[in-house]
Amino acid sequence: AQKVTQAQTEISVVEKEDVTLDCVYETRDTTYYLFWYKQPPSGELVFLIRRNSFDEQNEISGRYSWNFQKSTSSFNFTITASQVVDSAVYFCALSEAGSGYSTLTFGKGTMLLVSP
Amino acid sequence: DAEITQSPRHKITETGRQVTLACHQTWNHNNMFWYRQDLGHGLRLIHYSYGVQDTNKGEVSDGYSVSRSNTEDLPLTLESAASSQTSVYFCASSESTGGPKDYEQYFGPGTRLTVT
Numbered sequence: 001a002q003k004v005t006q007a008q009t010e011i012s013v014v015e016k017e018d019v020t021l022d023c024v025y026e027t028r029d030t031t032y033y034l035f036w037y038k039q040p041p042s043g044e045l046v047f048l049i050r051r052n053s054f055d056e057q058n059e060i061s062g063r064y065s066w067n068f069q070k071s072t073s074s075f076n077f078t079i080t081a082s083q084v085v086d087s088a089v090y091f092c093a094l095s096e097a098g099s100g101y102s103t104l105t106f107g108k109g110t111m112l113l114v115s116p
Numbered sequence: 117d118a119e120i121t122q123s124p125r126h127k128i129t130e131t132g133r134q135v136t137l138a139c140h141q142t143w144n145h146n147n148m149f150w151y152r153q154d155l156g157h158g159l160r161l162i163h164y165s166y167g168v169q170d171t172n173k174g175e176v177s178d179g180y181s182v183s184r185s186n187t188e189d190l191p192l193t194l195e196s197a198a199s200s201q202t203s204v205y206f207c208a209s210s211e212s213t214g215g216p217k218d219y220e221q222y223f224g225p226g227t228r229l230t231v232t
Contacts (some may be wrong), residue, residue, distance in 0.1 A: 043204070
């Protein structure tokens with residue numbers, strides 16, 4: 001069965017610090033997709049990124065970067081120069097291509113608090 | 117702009133009552149999903165649908181039902197509400213074009229349900 005582990009329940013940083021959110025996954029499928037979602041205090045879920053299992057190239061989008069390493073089954077998310085607006089709960093999720101669209105399994109989330 | 121909406125945004129009901137939560141999307145997505153979010157559990161899949169007249173059970177489907185009579189709507193019904201169903205409910209949708217974007221789910225704003 002697929003599984004997503006976000007070991008960090010809560011992280012507190014001061015503005016402008018860099019912060020990395022960890023995500024470790026388990027799957028038996030060779031084709032799968034990994035995701036990060038952001039849930040700000042307002043409660044909505046915002047899609048951030050999708051990566052497939054065949055593309056291990058790291059990705060950078062502004063202050064956000066993602067490090068995908070199949071060897072360690074990890075898909076970590078780094079925020080550079082954090083800002084107060086980054087305060088949110090961040091979810092990592094996994095979907096196995098062989099199991100259909102429904103198998104979006106979420107981790108339990110990491111709450112990030114960025115203080116001024 | 118296309119969007120996904122949920123109603124009501126907040127609801128309080130009594131144990132044993134039937135409750136229906138609405139979900140409406142204007143993206144013309146074939147795939148629709150219902151999740152519940154509880155502290156310490158992340159998001160868990162309740163039911164999903166791949167198109168009109170199609171419904172499927174997810175991880176935590178007991179006590180819930182859905183029906184899909186058109187592309188835009190997937191209402192979630194709690195047949196006899198229980199206190200254990202107090203939660204935040206999210207609806208989501210995704211494409212079904214056969215490509216990787218089919219795995220990107222876009223979420224509604226959520227419905228906070230309290231069962232007393």
